[in-house]
Amino acid sequence: MSRAEAASPEETVPRAEAVRGVSPLWTFGLLRSELLTTFRRWRTLALLAVLAAVPILVGIAVKIETGDGSSAGPGEGGGPAFISQITNNGLFLVFTALAATLPFFLPMSIGVVAGDAIAGEANAGTLRYLLVAPAGRTRLLLTKYATVMVFCLVATLVVAVSALTVGAILFPLGDLTTISGTRISFADGLGRALLIALVVAASLMGVAALGLFVSTLTNSGIAAMATTVGLLITVQILDQIPQLHALQPYFFSHYWLSFADLMRDPVYWDDLTKNLGLQALYAAVFGSAAWARFTAKDITA
Amino acid sequence: MAPYESDDSTSAGETDDLRAGRRKAARYVVPVAVVGVAAATIGLVPALADSGDPNLPKISAQQLIEKIAKSDVQQMSGTVKISTDLGLPDLGGLESSLTSGATRGSGDGSSADPSAKLTELATGTHTVRVAADGPDRQKLSLLENAAEYSLIHNGKDVWGYDSRSNSVYHSAGHDSADARKKQEQAPATPDQLAKEALKAVDGTTSVSVQGTAQVAGRDAYRLVIKPKDTGSTVGQITVAVDAKTGLPLKFTLTPASGGAAVIDAGFTQISFARPAASTFDFKTPKGAKVTEDKGHENGSLKGDGRHGAPGKDLGKGMPGKDLGKDLGKGPGGMNVIGEGWDSIATFDTGGKGVPSGSEAGGQFGGFLDSLGDKVTGKFGSGTVFKTRLINALITDDGKVYVGAVDKDVLVKAANAG
Incomplete structure (x- = not known):
């Protein structure tokens, strides 16, 4: 893994300082070095590039398809949410892109980053060195989780910003119509887009905690990533089976698309709060499970 | 990967004494407790939030x-x-x-x-x-x-x-x-x-006020409407009426x-x-x-x-019209037989009427046959299509009887008509 070479110059500095004593600031140093390691990795950059490419592809496809003046999407309203509105207002590309990436691309990249968080270190043989520093396992785990959450936010914002840029270049902007048929100003729409991006990032909290827990179970980074992504796909499939409707409200992906409720006027909060509550529950359950596992684990690598 | 791969339980067994092992196991109590608290919250909060039926002055x-x-x-x-x-x-x-x-x-x-x-x-x-x-x-x-x-x-x-x-x-x-x-x-x-x-x-119809309820956070009376006729498929209708404004807040129709x-x-x-x-x-x-x-x-x-x-078409036979339309037949002149809950709408589809499977033909015909019950009576023979609320009798000579009533009442009406 390239991690060791890439990380060592940044990591040695804060860790050397830390020997003098544990201060709260030190946690930020750890977080900063974790963030730098994560975001300097080619793998992370490639994931972000793929995410940025999705809105570009959607935007160009819609532009080509509607070049002759017809409206986007099949007349009966198929395709991702909001796609029929893109030609009228580029801002809708943000919502369409998020709706298109949320079921798979976003959680998959979160699964890769979260699954790699602990297991990847163990695999590369760097985990024990991280623990030599007086950080404590709990603090290291929290830092790892915080890093994954920052990645969630960055990944979502990459999609949103890329979509907004493409939307602004290819399509007109301006006042927009909410899905309830009322009109809001462009500034209001932009605010809602930002809010939606935040909600989407928060929707990934559950997957992030799940990935981190899986990551503490194994010493193989690849195995942890594959397990997390596999679980993600399994849950998405189970969420489609009507016979399981009694269980479905407890699947972490069940309320993901509720972010579209922010585009109603007035906003319909029921499913949004259910989604956020469910994500918090997943974060608490799998976060504490990861803590129980990680703090009790023998670090052999 | 392989050289680093280790089975934690074996190494734990080798190095740790029993007490340390217990202490480690005790940590898993935390996620289990979180699940427990969450389950209890999901189960109990609706029960606690349901503060019982409100006390309201009696009303007829x-x-x-x-x-x-x-x-x-x-x-x-x-x-x-x-x-x-x-x-x-x-x-x-x-x-x-x-x-x-x-x-x-x-x-x-x-x-x-x-x-x-x-x-x-x-x-x-x-x-x-x-x-x-x-x-x-x-x-x-x-x-x-x-x-x-x-x-x-x-x-x-x-x-x-x-x-x-x-x-x-x-x-x-x-x-x-x-x-x-x-x-x-x-x-x-x-x-x-x-x-x-x-x-x-x-x-x-019998109408009574049966207790109170909370609907959407407002105190409401429960008005219960029951058909006296036994032939109706309607069990009862419960309407929760807002105590302050008189606006109906909830409508529930249970079948007989x-x-x-x-x-x-x-x-x-x-x-x-x-x-x-x-x-x-x-x-x-x-x-x-x-x-x-x-x-x-x-x-x-x-x-x-x-x-x-x-719901509001109960006893008016409108669903019959829809059924007729769905089957592609324009309804003829419609008559209503009977009164109140037992009223039955009847109309003539004109001509040979509907649906024996072989006539309608193909997949659709077989499907129609599988849905209905064959009945015979003085009127000849026909097919009864059932739902939990509305039943329809379609005779072989093209007459349709529809109502929120059970099969016997439909057959009786067909015999009379």
Whole structure:
């Protein structure tokens, strides 16, 4: 893994300082070095590039398809949410892109980053060195989780910003119509887009905690990533089976698309709060499970 | 990877003593406790929040009905949850192709046409938002997955907007009263369902007030309407009436056969504040497909509005009309036999009528046969189609008897007719 070479110059500095004593600031140093390691990795950059490419592809496809003046999407309203509105207002590309990436691309990249968080270190043989520093396992785990959450936010914002840029270049902007048929100003729409991006990032909290827990179970980074992504796909499939409707409200992906409720006027909060509550529950359950596992684990690598 | 791979349990067993192992195991109590607390919260909070039935001054059924009649809520907004379970067989794609075929036949195929959209309310669970500000401005929105269908009445205009396909339906030029009438006919709010149910109250019905309930955070009386006739498939209708305003908040229709409610429509949230003016302000979005109602569709709009409120058509036999239409036969002149809950609508499809499987032919014919029960009587023979609420007898000579009554009553009516 390239991690060791890439990380060592940044990591040695804060860790050397830390020997003098544990201060709260030190946690930020750890977080900063974790963030730098994560975001300097080619793998992370490639994931972000793929995410940025999705809105570009959607935007160009819609532009080509509607070049002759017809409206986007099949007349009966198929395709991702909001796609029929893109030609009228580029801002809708943000919502369409998020709706298109949320079921798979976003959680998959979160699964890769979260699954790699602990297991990847163990695999590369760097985990024990991280623990030599007086950080404590709990603090290291929290830092790892915080890093994954920052990645969630960055990944979502990459999609949103890329979509907004493409939307602004290819399509007109301006006042927009909410899905309830009322009109809001462009500034209001932009605010809602930002809010939606935040909600989407928060929707990934559950997957992030799940990935981190899986990551503490194994010493193989690849195995942890594959397990997390596999679980993600399994849950998405189970969420489609009507016979399981009694269980479905407890699947972490069940309320993901509720972010579209922010585009109603007035906003319909029921499913949004259910989604956020469910994500918090997943974060608490799998976060504490990861803590129980990680703090009790023998670090052999 | 392989050299680093280690099985933790074996190394733990080698190095750790029992006490350390226990301490480690104890950490797993935390996630288990979190799950436990969450499960308890999910289970208990609704039970705790249900603070019991409110104490309200006693009121007679007559007074309560007057209260409903006098109720004049001009400004309100709220969310209604409607569950309809007519016990129709799960037809899957066939059902939707039937209904879409039927609506496409009457409308022009625009997905923003109210007649096409409100048909959806007839099955399953839906969330509907309603807002009203006086007689001139109302809005009804059907919440869908990442989309919404809105029906907006503002002064002279009635707009339908389907956000999924970005298409608009517009009907203008009706005077306000007419438009209001139309608006009233279309949606299925507890209020409208209850008023329709009360119209059916006569000698054949017993009405009583049975306790109180909390609906959408408001104290309400429970009005129970029961048919006295034993032949009806309607078990009872419960209407929760807001104690302060007299507005019906929840409407539940349970079938005589027991089981889950056939129709359950109730507010989950309601506010009597004036909705924002922008709620009713609709401008056609850029690029939307607009369908103008030329006026000749008035009839079809009204007729199809009834799809949305199956409950209020009880005993009027309207579903029979729909059935007839779905089968592709225009209904002939319709008669109503009997009174009250046991009334049966009958009409002649003209000629050889419907559906023995072999006549209709093909897959569809076999399907029809599998749905119905063959019956014979003085009238000859026919097929009874059953749902949990509405039963229909279609005789082989093309007569149709429909009502919210059981099979025997239909056969008796056919024998008499």
